[in-house]
Amino acid sequence: MRAPGGPDVAVGDVLLSVEAVSLAFGGVKAVNDVSFDIRKGEIRAIIGPNGAGKTSMLNVINGFYHPQEGRITFKGEARSRMRPHDAAHGGIARTFQNVALFKGMSALDNIMVGRTLKMHRGIGWQLMRWGPALKEEVEHRHRVEEIIDFLQIQAIRKVQVARLPYGLQKRVELGRALAMEPDLLLLDEPMAGMNMEEKEDMSRFVLDVNSHYGTTIALIEHDMGVVMDLSDRVVVLDHGIKIADGTPDQVKGNQAVIDAYLGVAH
Amino acid sequence: MIAFGQFLEVLLSGLLAGVLYSLVALGFVLIYKASGVFNFAQGAMVLLAGLALVRCLNFMVAQGFSFWGAAVIGLLFSAAIMAVTAWLVERFVLGPLLNQDGLTLFMATIGVTFMIEGGAQMLFGAEVYPLQFFPGDAWFLFENAFPGGILMSKIDVFGGFIAAVLVVGLALFFQYTKTGRALRAVADDHAAAQSVGISLNWIWFIVWLVAGLVALAASTVWGTKLGVQFSITFLALKALPVLIIGGFTSVPGAIVGGLIAGAGEKIAEAYLGPYIGGGIEYWFAYVLALVVLLMRPQGLFGERIIERV
Numbered sequence: 071m072r073a074p075g076g077p078d079v080a081v082g083d084v085l086l087s088v089e090a091v092s093l094a095f096g097g098v099k100a101v102n103d104v105s106f107d108i109r110k111g112e113i114r115a116i117i118g119p120n121g122a123g124k125t126s127m128l129n130v131i132n133g134f135y136h137p138q139e140g141r142i143t144f145k146g147e148a149r150s151r152m153r154p155h156d157a158a159h160g161g162i163a164r165t166f167q168n169v170a171l172f173k174g175m176s177a178l179d180n181i182m183v184g185r186t187l188k189m190h191r192g193i194g195w196q197l198m199r200w201g202p203a204l205k206e207e208v209e210h211r212h213r214v215e216e217i218i219d220f221l222q223i224q225a226i227r228k229v230q231v232a233r234l235p236y237g238l239q240k241r242v243e244l245g246r247a248l249a250m251e252p253d254l255l256l257l258d259e260p261m262a263g264m265n266m267e268e269k270e271d272m273s274r275f276v277l278d279v280n281s282h283y284g285t286t287i288a289l290i291e292h293d294m295g296v297v298m299d300l301s302d303r304v305v306v307l308d309h310g311i312k313i314a315d316g317t318p319d320q321v322k323g324n325q326a327v328i329d330a331y332l333g334v335a336h
Numbered sequence: 337m338i339a340f341g342q343f344l345e346v347l348l349s350g351l352l353a354g355v356l357y358s359l360v361a362l363g364f365v366l367i368y369k370a371s372g373v374f375n376f377a378q379g380a381m382v383l384l385a386g387l388a389l390v391r392c393l394n395f396m397v398a399q400g401f402s403f404w405g406a407a408v409i410g411l412l413f414s415a416a417i418m419a420v421t422a423w424l425v426e427r428f429v430l431g432p433l434l435n436q437d438g439l440t441l442f443m444a445t446i447g448v449t450f451m452i453e454g455g456a457q458m459l460f461g462a463e464v465y466p467l468q469f470f471p472g473d474a475w476f477l478f479e480n481a482f483p484g485g486i487l488m489s490k491i492d493v494f495g496g497f498i499a500a501v502l503v504v505g506l507a508l509f510f511q512y513t514k515t516g517r518a519l520r521a522v523a524d525d526h527a528a529a530q531s532v533g534i535s536l537n538w539i540w541f542i543v544w545l546v547a548g549l550v551a552l553a554a555s556t557v558w559g560t561k562l563g564v565q566f567s568i569t570f571l572a573l574k575a576l577p578v579l580i581i582g583g584f585t586s587v588p589g590a591i592v593g594g595l596i597a598g599a600g601e602k603i604a605e606a607y608l609g610p611y612i613g614g615g616i617e618y619w620f621a622y623v624l625a626l627v628v629l630l631m632r633p634q635g636l637f638g639e640r641i642i643e644r645v
Binding site: 174184247 | 512513514521523527528529530531532533534639
């Protein structure tokens, strides 16, 4: 898939860098002076105990939160205050911790909404649903069907998503993010609440997305087995502070990480 | 036979009146669906649209245009005014209040109401302007079957026709276009919609614009019925029971709610009126709304509210 715009970044180069970012809600420091980078083509995990600031970090990257301090550079461009739909324009897609689908719509329509930014015909054409607009609809519908095939959810395309089991909802949500053909895909606990089989399926999809489409992925996950198997590099947060950063093996052996997860005797 | 003919006439006039209430209720539903805001200003928007239409139309007729030529220009002018209003509301009221809760936004629309009412009358005048958009006379149906036939006022029929076109058009727009899908997406989940690149500001502009155009459609009918005047803003109060009956989130609900409210109040007036005094039609819809609230708080077509404890 082609990058939606902006300067191209070669595989292995830094795609997104977070520099000394701090985010506070009133007196609570959710993220404190955190720096790390995400390289193009890798799978990057962000882990840490509950309340470590992982989701806050993701929300900063995709523009839901604006950090009080620090800088975020995406595709070589530093950005100040950015709104979520600007992040989407830039090529950042995401899924949410508690599945955020459009509940009243079918799986197909949910994924079609992911194509919003790719469709350019004006509202006049859309209203007539004729000529260029119809052609565009058909074209994008075709792309969406490919994604549906890829995620193996053909059988449920017309089902209203609120009626789907949780595991499938997560898959539809991934589909919606993929429909955006993002450069950077943020996954917030893609396997939370899944059984073993569903986790294996989801892991396979994550790896396939990464290898087939070359999409860079940043994911938050609690299942350590999954994290260590999937990711190329891992950054560990605890109480909003970065305590480790490296390959899964390096992180596994890090004393600070072990203490954060198991607790230390005081 | 006489009684049945009379019943049919009452029922028919009630249903048609109900459709006209639905026209106003539709505007509420659209904005509520997409932004969770109860838009208190919908009645004021009907006034604004009507005033812009009738003043422009009269001006053009005075310039020597034919009535229908002037009417087209008036409609376009009024639509443009509604677009500007939508933009101003989004830019200066809703935009800055992004992510505030529903009650805050509701209060803001009360402010918007006064601004629109004041602004509309300042720009276009505060008198009663008669509008002759639709014929004011009536048809008599089934004169063979019933003595005197059944009276059906033409304007009500035109109003029903406009409402039907609007509902079908909106349903298709919501279902099959990119912007329609985006509107439904925003209605379901703001954060998720933003994350796929939908700009809330743009969607809110579109929604207020569509609600403005619905207000314009309502003003052509109600303006012909009552004359374009300040009291047209009280239509918002007539739409309220319709919304409660049909459910705040449903376009078909607005129509069915209107039909029930309209038919209910006319039938009550005709059959209960003689016993408990006249004027029932002014409040009977609220009684129906109260019953619905007790039985089914989300309205007949509303989404089920499930609260987790």
